[in-house]
Amino acid sequence: MQNVSFNGIRILGILAILLLTPLSFAETTCTIGDCELKITLKIAFSGADDDYINRAENEIESTWNGPNGFRTVGDCKCKMTFDVITMKITNASQADCKPGPQDYHCIVVTDYFKPDGSYDDPPRNQSNIQGATVYVGYMNGVSSGNGGNSENGWWSDIMSRPVDPNNPGGEHYVDFAHEAGHMMGLEDGDGGIMSRTSGANSGPTQANLDEIADDICGADACPDRCCCGNGQVDKDKGEGCDPFASPVGCKAGESCCPVCCNCFSPICIPADGEYLSQEGCQAACGADASCYKNYKTGCWDCVKQTVVVEETCLDPSNIRGNEECDHTARSFVDRSVGFYENDLMNAPVIGGLFQDERVNIETAEGDRGHVVAEMGRITDYSEESLEDPTVTVHTDRQTIALLASEDISIQQALAEGRIRIEGEGLINGLRFAFYNIFLDLFNFLSPAEEIIEPEEEGLPQEYREIVEGVSGAEPAPADPNPDDIGELPDGGSFGGGYWPTIEP
Numbered sequence: 001m002q003n004v005s006f007n008g009i010r011i012l013g014i015l016a017i018l019l020l021t022p023l024s025f026a027e028t029t030c031t032i033g034d035c036e037l038k039i040t041l042k043i044a045f046s047g048a049d050d051d052y053i054n055r056a057e058n059e060i061e062s063t064w065n066g067p068n069g070f071r072t073v074g075d076c077k078c079k080m081t082f083d084v085i086t087m088k089i090t091n092a093s094q095a096d097c098k099p100g101p102q103d104y105h106c107i108v109v110t111d112y113f114k115p116d117g118s119y120d121d122p123p124r125n126q127s128n129i130q131g132a133t134v135y136v137g138y139m140n141g142v143s144s145g146n147g148g149n150s151e152n153g154w155w156s157d158i159m160s161r162p163v164d165p166n167n168p169g170g171e172h173y174v175d176f177a178h179e180a181g182h183m184m185g186l187e188d189g190d191g192g193i194m195s196r197t198s199g200a201n202s203g204p205t206q207a208n209l210d211e212i213a214d215d216i217c218g219a220d221a222c223p224d225r226c227c228c229g230n231g232q233v234d235k236d237k238g239e240g241c242d243p244f245a246s247p248v249g250c251k252a253g254e255s256c257c258p259v260c261c262n263c264f265s266p267i268c269i270p271a272d273g274e275y276l277s278q279e280g281c282q283a284a285c286g287a288d289a290s291c292y293k294n295y296k297t298g299c300w301d302c303v304k305q306t307v308v309v310e311e312t313c314l315d316p317s318n319i320r321g322n323e324e325c326d327h328t329a330r331s332f333v334d335r336s337v338g339f340y341e342n343d344l345m346n347a348p349v350i351g352g353l354f355q356d357e358r359v360n361i362e363t364a365e366g367d368r369g370h371v372v373a374e375m376g377r378i379t380d381y382s383e384e385s386l387e388d389p390t391v392t393v394h395t396d397r398q399t400i401a402l403l404a405s406e407d408i409s410i411q412q413a414l415a416e417g418r419i420r421i422e423g424e425g426l427i428n429g430l431r432f433a434f435y436n437i438f439l440d441l442f443n444f445l446s447p448a449e450e451i452i453e454p455e456e457e458g459l460p461q462e463y464r465e466i467v468e469g470v471s472g473a474e475p476a477p478a479d480p481n482p483d484d485i486g487e488l489p490d491g492g493s494f495g496g497g498y499w500p501t502i503e504p
Contacts, residue, residue, distance in 0.1 A: 192476075
């Protein structure tokens with residue numbers, strides 16, 4: 001019984017180790033970030049020198065990452081990068097990949113020719129040089145899945161040779177990058193680099209990249225939320241606005257959240273160093289302070305120490321698709337308390353009435369809440385309506401946001417009818433009706449300034465540059481001739497001028 005128990009514990013321990021082993025140690029893996037995918041290839045080389053390994057690594061990364069240093073995939077153009085980790089086999093037990101290091105694709109590298117011009121390690125299906133279809137390298141299979149099967153291969157020393165033997169500084173075949181495609185699940189004939197390794201159409205196509213993303217990262221690796229910031233309002237993906245669309249899609253006083261692409265009303269409290277506009281923030285902070293867009297609150301924050309800029313929700317490079325940086329949705333009751341204390345109690349003529357009242361506050365959008373004030377102090381509030389209020393205040397979310405950001409005054413809001421006040425019951429109804437008459441008279445004698453609707457605060461230029469740099473990148477082209485195999489590293493014909501002279 002003790003032995004069975006011990007063996008059971010040992011088996012459970014082994015299973016736990018297997019389950020907890022991170023996939024990052026496997027051969028081909030995908031790491032999914034916030035609208036970013038990273039493909040990692042781990043390749044071990046047997047028989048290669050450092051120069052060969054470096055050339056292979058550099059070609060694979062530069063070819064698959066493209067001229068911008070990254071590619072984009074999916075409807076929402078998620079950023080995808082490729083990283084190669086290499087190792088040089090020095091352990092005799094792993095030589096010739098029999099077996100190779102665990103968690104690595106393993107490549108045996110040999111010379112293609114002996115000094116006398118004969119084959120040193122003959123490629124597959126060869127009988128002679130003249131007229132033969134040659135292979136300069138190949139993989140023994142195609143890898144699959146995230147952290148899936150490792151594949152061994154044979155690569156010769158003439159991989160990625162010059163296309164023109166007389167011009168060694170000119171175009172080279174991209175044999176290394178082609179074989180890396182097999183490590184990422186692609187097959188010969190898949191188009192682009194998988195169908196040809198030189199010429200104008202020898203780079204990765206969008207179909208190549210999308211297949212890698214789907215097969216290795218998963219079908220939902222680039223979710224709909226990553227379309228936020230593409231310059232169009234994608235209603236079918238749940239967007240109500242887009243910060244780069246024109247028009248954005250939000251009303252004045254609202255902001256377009258650059259993460260969820262929906263309109264919200266930022267409640268920026270100047271007393272807390274929060275401002276709706278960069279100009280208002282800088283004017284209040286002074287020349288010695290800096291203002292930064294806080295994407296979580298939708299406000300501009302007065303920051304005295306610039307180290308705060310590194311925090312996630314103040315750093316535009318961390319924003320796109322990062323749900324942790326979604327805007328803060330302050331509750332309606334919190335907004336109501338600020339609206340009551342900062343605005344209604346300071347309203348001309350009628351402000352004194354709100355020192356001792358039981359008030360329901362309702363918005364046109366359906367928000368409900370109440371505030372109870374006694375001797376000018378709030379003693380109770382919640383998001384539930386009172387059954388016995390003395391007064392009901394009707395307004396809308398936009399007006400509350402504009403008042404909180406000081407873009408309009410309480411007098412302007414009352415004069416424009418943005419706030420409507422009704423006393424409850426006969427006595428309270430007459431009391432507030434009487435004071436509303438005096439308010440109208442006050443506005444007539446001391447008219448409020450005309451309301452100029454503030455324009456929606458635009459996103460900082462640095463944010464635009466970062467997001468546009470991703471979503472505006474040129475994707476890999478489609479393959480114009482997907483069935484044109486062309487010259488392959490494992491299927492092309494070589495010009496005789498490249499081969500060494502064989503002595504008779």
